[in-house]
Amino acid sequence: MNNVQTDVQGAAGNRGHKGRKPVVETTPGKRPLRVAVIGAGPAGIYTADMLTKSDAVTNGEIEVAIDLFDRYPTPFGLIRYGVAPDHPRIKGIISALRSILGRGDIRFFGNVNYGSDLTLGELKEHYDAVVFSTGAVNDAPLEVPGVDLDGVYGAAEFVAWYDGHPDYPRTWPLKAEKVAVIGNGNVALDVARVLAKHADDMLTTEIPGNVYQGLKANPVTDVHVFGRRGPAQMKFTPLELRELAKVPDVDLIVHAEDISEEHVSEEAAGENNQVKVMLKTLRKWLEDDSPKTASRRLHLHFFQRPEEVLGEDGAVVGLRTERTRLNDDGSVSPTGEYFDHEVGAVYHAIGYLGSPLAEIPFDLERGVILNAEGRVLDPNGVVHPGLYATGWIKRGPVGLIGATKSDALETITHLLEDVPTLEGADQPGFEAIKQTMSAKGVEYTTWDGWLQLDEYEQNLGASSHDAEGNPRERVKVVERDEMVRISRA
Template sequence: MTKLRLAIVGAGPAGIYAADILLKAERNFDVSIDLFDQLPAPYGLVRYGVAPDHPRIKGIITALRDVLDRGDIRVFGNVRFGIDLTLEDLKKHYNAVIFATGAVHDADLDIPGIDLTGSYGAARFVSWFDGHPDVPRTWPLDAREVAVIGNGNVALDVARMLAKHADDLLSTEIPANVYEGLKASPVTDVHVFGRRGPTSVKFTPLELRELGDLPDVDIVVYDEDFDYDDAARDAVASNKQVFVIDKVLNKWRERPAGAASRRLHLHFFAKPLEIVDDGTGRVGAIRYERTTPNGQGGVVGTGEIRELPIQAVYRAVGYFGSPLPGVPFDKKRGVIPNREGQVLWKGDPSFGSKGGNTQMYGVYATGWIKRGPVGLIGHTKSDAMETVRHLINDLGNWWRPQSSSEQSIVDLLDERGVRYTNLDGWHRLDQHELALGADAGRTRVKVVPRDEMVTISRGES
């Protein structure tokens, strides 16, 4: 019987779901799957892109762990694609590869002053407070007044983490260095800016409700933002999610504010125009234009310009994918060009084509690197199903590796001195973090330094 030796690059939800779906799919061949990730621990953005005070979303790890713990998928962590392992290496040892590397960098925001000192990308801040090993251990939390640009869930995560008192995070898996940084923060006011109205936000009701439960933090909304047009009223009447969001926001309009030591302000119909220099090259204010509904669900500028003093700004306007060595990349969209997960390329003679958008046989994509950083876990599963269906149907065009034994890739990594981690190593690290948490009266305390993660995972200490 034919056997598929498959490499999956990226051990987050997209990669794990693809592996699980393939193993459960109806097929007439055997499957052997190796999952590679540049990080020593699996689970990708579920571990490093979700705020630590979101235990419900973190619970996704339990489902992903159940898949890995079946024992029919091998995991190789701390392996850097393009450095430790190349596309040519994969072609020598596998029949195909699925890239599930996600989108981990911040999308750009093209307004004057966005590069001033004190201006940050939300994705990098999230990586810091989630204990990502490749982010510096300290973060410059020295601002009293902070702006967050964006009206999605990441913007609310960032705003909530900035406004929340550090002691209220001790029940989470927040790393020690993050707790100390947040504890020393002098922040008093966090301002969230969205250019559209309350009925056009991209965050979910659950994320919004969580803001109202923050101890010693007032939620401030402004009456001028609730003069709805017919399109907004129709959205409230016809969409349950919008109805709930509108209900929550209007309840907050009735709540007294002013008693808390910190405030989280929600500004709607506010289009950022410029981050203003304070005269020393640092963020000093945000300049924005009031917008108004255009009657069709969108907004137009009013010409009214306002300015608010701030000392730091975080842009939460989306994530962006990163190019991979030897793999086509769409620089405008931040994705791997593909047709339903089948990777496409333009006339690279090394793959036997003379030009045009042609399928790059043996190479597939799934998740955010396939479709862009939109959608939730359900979209990730449907993405994987689509990609896996094409992988199965492309059997006649799979690579024909020179050495396809499962041991051959282990030997290659060993020869190159790669300190890779495996699933047993993740279990060791997991138990170590849980033990650190137990000693501190908490659920878990994350290990942050990469070398320490690898040493613990490999049982070298």
């Protein structure tokens, strides 16, 4: 484990806190097992929910009291700040998460930054166990020459901008007429679709006013999406692919050399029906000989590996790609055939990467907390008592909601197994954590505060209108201070 970051005092040094007693001596009957979950996205909420519904709890063996913390003033994490606003079906996940937190048996504290507002030591004073579910929000690096040129952007940062993330600038440099998007996953497709879409067509979503104004001034005419493998290896779904055809005034351009039977056999699709549907969709678009008269075009390129971002005077002027060839095992090999594409901006959407957490052993290369099935480990592989991980910060940025739920189940299973050996918190009182935060001047938000902000955003939507004059469902508040003010009113 060469690429490991840790704080020596915060690793093995925190074990065996003087004066603590095993939790098993205080439960059941005396007091509940106090658990803190750091991160209120899907992974954290599902973990808290599953813990409350575990057999040990429902059978009355133990009682749990769970507090959920997030650095944003709002809950829902990546669903609110990492999903394209024109994805209403995916946004619908918020309804399920909302019903969990709305029950009232899991407390939410927002606008609380782990490591500064609350340290690991302070959490251990108040909780018997701490579960980290902070996710992965940074862009995995694109390692080709030219990535430092002006006009090269990580997709995660662009997504954060158009989703109204409170910690990102209010403006975005949309200046290029021709744009490249590198990646063949859902995020790449989201970025390409938002770039190609006209701003008025985004008014049916919850985008803030600053995002609408930015997209309104977007001069783009062509968006090129590049994938290093073939269409049979696409990471997006048939639904997301078909959504491209529904974007008004945008023509879809595909290329015969990428999807013809000669280059993509039915065997490449295997038994995957989703892949077969997507290949059928692409070939249908290829055979469409209707006039291409839209003011914008979205090009899908396959078997193209980024080789270099080309620049002049420090700015992007193009992207060089190399043609690849698919191998039997699904990998690709270079062909030595190169193409230069004229573009003025390059967005890379090749994956996310988790960020290190204060005092927690971390694998910098993989972007995950060191752990074994959710139990946090020190750099020597020894279990860190009472510390756990779940979600993308545990396993890396792979898998969707189904994987997140199974991940949470594995982690809480181990947490419950460990209850007899956990060390009890010194100050486990229900109000003690609020007193600690108030003493430090932390302006935390609550679930009731979120309901106030939620109502405020819906009222903003009701007083705004889309391009057809219909009231909007919601308009996001972007500024952190404003969100906090509304939530704490």
